[in-house]
Amino acid sequence: MATETKNGKRIFLKNEECPIRNVVAQIGDKWSILILFSLLDGPDRFNSLKTRIEGISQRMLTQTLRDMERDGYVDRTVYPQVPVKVEYELTDLGRGLAKAAWGLVSWADEHHKDIRSARQQYDKENG
Amino acid sequence: MATETKNGKRIFLKNEECPIRNVVAQIGDKWSILILFSLLDGPDRFNSLKTRIEGISQRMLTQTLRDMERDGYVDRTVYPQVPVKVEYELTDLGRGLAKAAWGLVSWADEHHKDIRSARQQYDKENG
DNA sequence: CCGTATCCCTTAAGATACTG
DNA sequence: CAGTATCTTAAGGGATACGG
DSSP states (O other): OOEEEETTEEEEOOGGGOHHHHHHHHHTSSSHHHHHHHHTTSOEEHHHHHHHBTTOOHHHHHHHHHHHHHTTSEEEEEEOSSSOEEEEEEOHHHHHHHHHHHHHHHHHHHHHHHHHHHHHHHHHHOO | OOEEEETTEEEEOOGGGOHHHHHHHHHTSSSHHHHHHHHTTOOEEHHHHHHHBTTOOHHHHHHHHHHHHHTTSEEEEEEOSSSOEEEEEEOHHHHHHHHHHHHHHHHHHHHHHHHHHHHHHHHHHOO
């Protein structure tokens, strides 16, 4: 895990040394996971993704797709017709990531009510 | 997953409606996951955590711990001695989250080299 | 020892207008 | 249709100094 240990406890090294920081920095942003799971339903086009992911702007969709392509999660195919058609689909690496993230996502789905109530409790007790 | 579907494809509703967005927004920040896994090794004190997580500032450690306490992931115990001693430990909910995130983290650890090389390849082919 | 309070700079990201 | 370019605001987060 690119960590060292001191008396049995993990130490997390900074930036480049730590794969956790790297990957979380990539897919921990606002949109990557949503794109990832959208494409899990099959290849899709730019504007379709834009519709399916509520609130994403053109700018962020483009940018996040580029980053994901760069990291090898997504393939981009241009069909040279008029008007042009562009399809995005997951690579094997992307599907692997989605599978790995699935546990977290389904946990989130099951427990978000616990979190909500913990939050309300905390806010009631404090300011 | 708080998503609707349109011709077999998921649609991701915005903010409050979507547990994925909520949970990812919380633990997708720069520090939460590192604190989570640090505390998986057992309860720990403020300054110890600060040492074990390279590069975290006092400000962000305090703030992130507060957020995690608010969400019910962490318990905070103050021992009223001089100087004061404060211990943080995971709740059951926190341990559940860590367990759920484990798959992603170990995937990250196994595949970060694939990502690095995909990135280099992309950068070579493009600007 | 464990924080808070300020200050300030950098990055994220929304809105809008324009192009092959 | 699928972007790019530009502008502007909001949020993230580091550094430092001080307090119980």
